[in-house]
Amino acid sequence: MAINLSKGQRVDIGLQKIGVGLGWDPAKTGQDFDLDASAFLLGANNKIPTDEFFVFYNNMSSPDGAVTSSGDDRTGGNSDGDDETLMLDLSRVDQRIEQIIFTVTIHDYETRRQNFGQVRNSxxxxxxxxxxxxxxxxxxxxxxxxxxxxxxxxxxxxxGAWRFEAMGTATTGGLQSFVNKYA
Structure with missing residues (x-):
């Protein structure tokens, strides 16, 4: 039976091969919402060791093969479940990596004038x-x-075990804000 988490809550994973599904429904504005799922594989210094440890639509796999992306869903709402998925094999995670941050950003948010206040069921x-x-x-x-x-x-x-923490920490600035923080 699945656990519904609250912000800040943690849970033991206990598996080697997991999927991280991200889903959302766009508001009824007549525009598509291109949300992007990304993963930052961080070392002890809270930074990616090299650029390849940032998995997103232009880098679909980490160099250790531990994280791969399903690709970019450019509209949202195309499924009843996950719109984008990151697949993980925790047995393959590079030994330098201590945590993996999962982010979601709105592509081209400035031009489209979009924000998470317009996204539902994420x-x-x-x-x-x-x-x-x-x-x-x-x-x-x-x-x-x-x-x-x-x-x-x-x-x-x-x-020595992997745990998941629900964060729900939001900011403005899109994907570049996370690249600036973790690269």
Whole structure:
């Protein structure tokens, strides 16, 4: 049975192969919403060791093969579930990596004048990549009226095991704000 997480709540993962599904529904504005799921694989200094440890629509896999992206859903609302997925094999994570931050940003938010206040039913969920069974889900129920970038959650090592924390930390600035923070 899946756990519904609240902001700040943590859960043990206990698996090696997991999927991180991100989903959302755009508001009925007549425009598509291009949300982008990304992963930043961070070392002890809270930075990516090299640019290749930033997985997003222009870099679909980490150099260790631990994280791969399903690609870019440019409209949102095309499915009843996950719009973008990051697949993880935690047994392959480079030894320098201590945490993986999952972000969602709105592509071209300035031109389209979009923000997370216009996005509905956004969530991140962790599931068993082998069985498909959902482990936990974090629904972003806060109404971010001006923010354009969200750190949804993170996987981190604790005592040799991987745990997930629901973050829900939002900012303005889009993907570049996270690149500036973690690169």
């Amino acid at each position: 969530f991140i969920r962790i599931y068993d990549a082998v069985s498909g069974g959902e482990i936990c889900k974090y629904e972003l129920d806060e109404d971010f009226s001006i923010e354009t970038a969200v750190e949804f959650g993170r996987l981190y090592k604790r005592g």
